[in-house]
Amino acid sequence: MTQLQIQASRPYTVYIEPDAVKRLVEVPEAQQADQFWIITDQTVAALHLATVCAQLDHCFNKKQLISRVEPGEASKSLAVYQxxxxxxxxxxxTRKTVVLAVGGGMIGDLAGFVAATFLRGVPFIQIPTTLxxxxxxxxxxxxxxxxxGKNLVxxxxxxxxxxxxxxFLRTLSDREWRSxxxxxLxxxxxxxxxxxxxxxxxDLAGVKQLPLADSIAAGIAVKQRIVEQDEWESGxxxxxxxxxxxxxxVEYVSPGLSHGEAVGIGLVFVSFVEGNLDQAKRVVSLIKRLGVTLPERQAFQVYLDLMRRDKKNNASIRFVVQRQGEFKLEEVDEDRLRKAYDQTVRCLQWD
Known part of the structure; x- marks a missing residue:
């Protein structure tokens, strides 16, 4: 069993273990709930909903409401939200109902936003089913x-x-493992x-053989350290x-490409922005070993327009870059972005 204590404006615990849903009995909001509202997608529901409901029944004698949406990023929309x-x-x-976000990142984002705005806010609990x-x-x-663009609301x-x-991770597809x-990474x-x-x-076999609890905890600990310094993303x-x-x-104009696969391509790009050619080549080699299928490539201008809409940008385009072992936000001009794009295309052999 692994636990991390997140010290945010609402402190909470991350439990990483088999049958973690049973830890609901330790969550005050769950104890006080009149019922649970499970928000999930159809794929996750077919795989895990029966298990989650059985664990809820084991912990509480409370009604369970269930909302299912289509899997995929298209469900993070105003229409599905409504x-x-x-x-x-x-x-x-009701205002005493606790939302349970059962699924991957899309469900967590959607269900969390539902919880944040339903009747001016009800508690929610994340039950992740993906790496x-x-x-x-x-x-x-x-x-x-x-x-x-993504995450504009x-x-x-x-x-x-x-x-x-x-x-729950045992049922993941290769694409979800890569993502x-x-x-x-x-x-x-x-x-x-x-x-x-x-x-x-x-390689992909090696990814699946990682010590999952330790690896997940290591990744979360990095995010924990940063979030606890800057919960509201002001720095x-x-x-x-x-x-x-x-x-x-890349993700936004590439149907079928997973979020993490797009981030892998983004890591190549930012490595070239930094001038870190060794890192760029190593990430490209990793992308190929893991079997990522590159999406149809768009013109540079398409990606440039989308980058301009990124929520952390103002008049200029800013990138998170590494300089001498430290990270910073840096304004990057169009010529430099175009050069990094051309280098990314060549290195990935992205036709």
Whole structure:
């Protein structure tokens, strides 16, 4: 069993262990709830909903409301958000109802935003089912996408707990393993001392054989350290976007590409922005070993326009970059971005 105590405006515990849902009995908000409102997607529901409901029955004699959405990033939309809110009303959710976000990063973002805004806010608990969600389930950033870009609507709203049952990861597809791994790699690069060196040498079989509880805890601990310094993203929390500015742009115009795979491409790009050619080549080699299928490449201008809409940018485009072992936000001009794009295309052999 592994526990991390997140010291945010609403302190909470991250439990990382098999059958973690049973830890609900230790969460005050769950004890006080009149019922639980499970928000999940259809894929996760088919795999894990029966297990979660059985564990809830073991802990509490409380009604369970269930809202299912389509899997995939398209469900992080205003239309789906409205439908889930209305579904909660129709099923009888109240201000004493606790939302359970059962799924990956998309569900955590959507269900968290529902909880933050339903009846002006109800408690919610993250129950991650993917490796990728080790990043998204901690830190309290919840929200939706608009047609202009990712995460343009959102809030800071901390969960009451994170219950991470690592046995749920056994059902992940190769794409989901890759997706979560690239976020873990990002945390490894951000860590001081870094733990990315060994990760950069793995293949897909090696990723699946990682000691999951320890690896997830190591990734979360990096995010914990940063979030506890800057919960509202006024400074160093932006460092968690390392590799994401270009990655988000690629993800947004690449249906079928997972978030983490896009971040992997983004890590190549930012390495070239930094002039870190060795890191860029190592990440490219990793992308190929893990079997990432590159998306259809768009013109530089398409990605540039999307990067300009990134929520951390103002008049200029700012990137999280590493300089002499330290991270900083740096304005990057268009010529430099174009050069990094051309280098990324060549190094990835991205036709």
């Amino acid at each position: 439908r889930v809110l209305e579904d909660g009303i129709e099923q009888g959710a 990728l969600a080790h990043d998204s389930s901690v830190g309290g950033k919840v929200g939706l996408n608009l047609r202009w 959102g809030a800071f709203y901390q969960p009451s707990a994170v219950l991470y049952d690592i046995t 979560g791994f690239f976020e873990l 990002k945390h490894g690069l951000l860590a001081r001392p870094t733990f990315a060196h060994d990760l950069l040498e793995l 160093v929390r932006a460092f968690l976007n390392y590799g994401h500015t270009f990655g988000h742009a």
